[in-house]
Amino acid sequence: MAFPYSIKSAVRSLIKEKWINILSILTVASSLLIITLTSFTLYNLELATSRLPERFSMIVYLKTGISKEETQTIINNLKNRPEIDNIKYISKETALKELKQKLKDAPYILEGLDENPLASSIELKLKKNFVTESNVNIISKMLKNIHGVDDVYYGEKIAETIHLLKRSVENISIIILLSIAAGVVFVTYSTVKILFYRKKDEIEIFKLLGATGGFIRTPFIIEGSAIGFFGGVLSIIGALIFYFAITYRLSAVIPILKNLVFPLEFLIALPVIGIFLGIVGSLIAIGRLRL
Amino acid sequence: MIKFKNVSKFFDSQTVLRNINFYIDRGEMAFVTGPSGAGKSTLLKLIYLDEWPDEGEITVGDFHLTSLKLSRVPLLRRSIGAVFQDFKLINNLTIFDNVALSLRVRGINEKDIKTPAHEALKKVHLRHKAEDYPQMLSGGEQQRVAIARAIVAEPMLILADEPTGNLDPNTATGISRLFREINIQGTTIIIATHNRDLFKGSGKKVFQLDAGHLIGEEVG
Known part of the structure; x- marks a missing residue:
């Protein structure tokens, strides 16, 4: 088996060409750190936006003068709908009481009111996965068609923004991740290509002695994966520094940062991603050998 | 063992070898001779496919x-x-x-490399130089290392291109003797050389090349 020799040969080359290899490792480490920070941002935004639909509600205003029985029928009808998570009935008296509570600093606004102008209403919370612009429109139309319903109010823009925000962040993150991954591949590609050309005479001798493509390629692939691996390990160190800087230093000044979640499982994947991208870069660099 | 049948080789429009026919049997030692540019090196390169023939058949x-x-x-x-x-x-x-590289490219285990590599170096009297680097050796010693690398895996055929070209007469004689010893053990050997002393009186086949043509076959 020539594999031990390939490892020995790759290690020898890593040491002999140390400066170009160190430079590549640092570049790969920086790139993987950007990947980590992007994933971290994406993860936290996903967490934040996943909580937004929980706050979304629709208000169904009932016509004035409908009976208690009719109101109960509407409530029962809504309770049975699959898209509705929970409902809360607000009578016109409760609504006025809440309004007065809200306006307690300016009670003169409500002075002179002879009768309660507010309508009874039902507050609906939708299930998380139904909070999309199109779903909310459909549900709104359905509610308006129910006998006894006067009008439906909901934050149309909120539903749309939640979706738009999520989609934009996802798209931008994917573009960043792919660009950086392509960058890592390019760095290992360039390094391995340079090393390959530097060893061109040596490789010619290998070929004349009967070496196969695999024998010649393996040390370069090992070297590329080593660059990716060490880049990954260095980026773990960078990510940990970032994590501790946020958790212990910056959060003292900006308390909201305390809510950020940093999944440490991400870090374990970094050397593996580094090795994978390093191998891809090396394979492209060496290509097909003409024997 | 080695058969050339109507073999020609061209570089662009230039004919390097034209209609070459010869046969060398297993265990034979043969020489290819001729002036510089006669096509000796190209003929050897065709055997290990560093160059591919344009016409004819090679076995x-x-x-x-x-x-x-x-x-x-x-x-x-x-x-x-x-x-x-x-x-x-x-x-x-x-x-x-x-x-050892000759053995490593053949996929031989590291533990099985040491003994044959040292044996090969012993045959060329360079066992004591094993840990040196090529640039620390003289031309003759480097040539002997190249021979050790060629024989270490006990191939069926050894090709040598001007093996004494850069060497003094004494060293050349030593190298020549070494090839004869290897041949006695049954290895087929083809040597391309313009040094007539190498084959004179050897009793071996000598193919004469001139301007890409095989102009004669004699016994040295």
Whole structure:
């Protein structure tokens, strides 16, 4: 088996060409750190936006003068709908009481009111996965068609923004991740290509002695994966520094940062991603050998 | 063992070898001679497929080179030990590693490499230089390392291109004697040389090339 020799040969080359290899490792480490920070941002935004639909509600205003029985029928009808998570009935008296509570600093606004102008209403919370612009429109139309319903109010823009925000962040993150991954591949590609050309005479001798493509390629692939691996390990160190800087230093000044979640499982994947991208870069660099 | 049938080789419009026919049997030692530019090196390169023939058929052992798949070229080369005019040693490897390389490309285990590599170096009287690097050796010593690398895997055929070209007469005689000893053990050897002293009185086949044509076959 020539594999031990390939490892020995790759290690020898890593040491002999140390400066170009160190430079590549640092570049790969920086790139993987950007990947980590992007994933971290994406993860936290996903967490934040996943909580937004929980706050979304629709208000169904009932016509004035409908009976208690009719109101109960509407409530029962809504309770049975699959898209509705929970409902809360607000009578016109409760609504006025809440309004007065809200306006307690300016009670003169409500002075002179002879009768309660507010309508009874039902507050609906939708299930998380139904909070999309199109779903909310459909549900709104359905509610308006129910006998006894006067009008439906909901934050149309909120539903749309939640979706738009999520989609934009996802798209931008994917573009960043792919660009950086392509960058890592390019760095290992360039390094391995340079090393390959530097060893061109040596490789010619290998070929004349009967070496196969695999024998010649393996040390370069090992070297590329080593660059990716060490880049990954260095980026773990960078990510940990970032994590501790946020958790212990910056959060003292900006308390909201305390809510950020940093999944440490991400870090374990970094050397593996580094090795994978390093191998891809090396394979492209060496290509097909003409024997 | 080695058969050339109507073999021609051209570089662009220039004819390097034209209609070459010869046969060398297993265990034979033969010489290819002629002036510089006669096509000696190209003829050897055609045998280990560093160059491909443009016309004709070449057979080396069980390999039919004209129809040989690219994936089998390493197998052909492993059955041949080549000694190059410019030695082709790897300067950043020790003498031992240069010789061992021939075994490593064949996928031989590291533990099975040490003994044959040292044996080969012993045959060329360079066992004591195993840990040196090529640039620390004289031209003659480097040539002997190249021979050790060629013989270490006990190939069926050894090709040597001007093996004494850069050497003084005494060293050349030593190298010549070494090839004869290897041949006695049954290895087929072809040597391309313009040094007539190498084959004079040897009793071996000598093919004479001139301007790409095989102009004669004699016994040295």
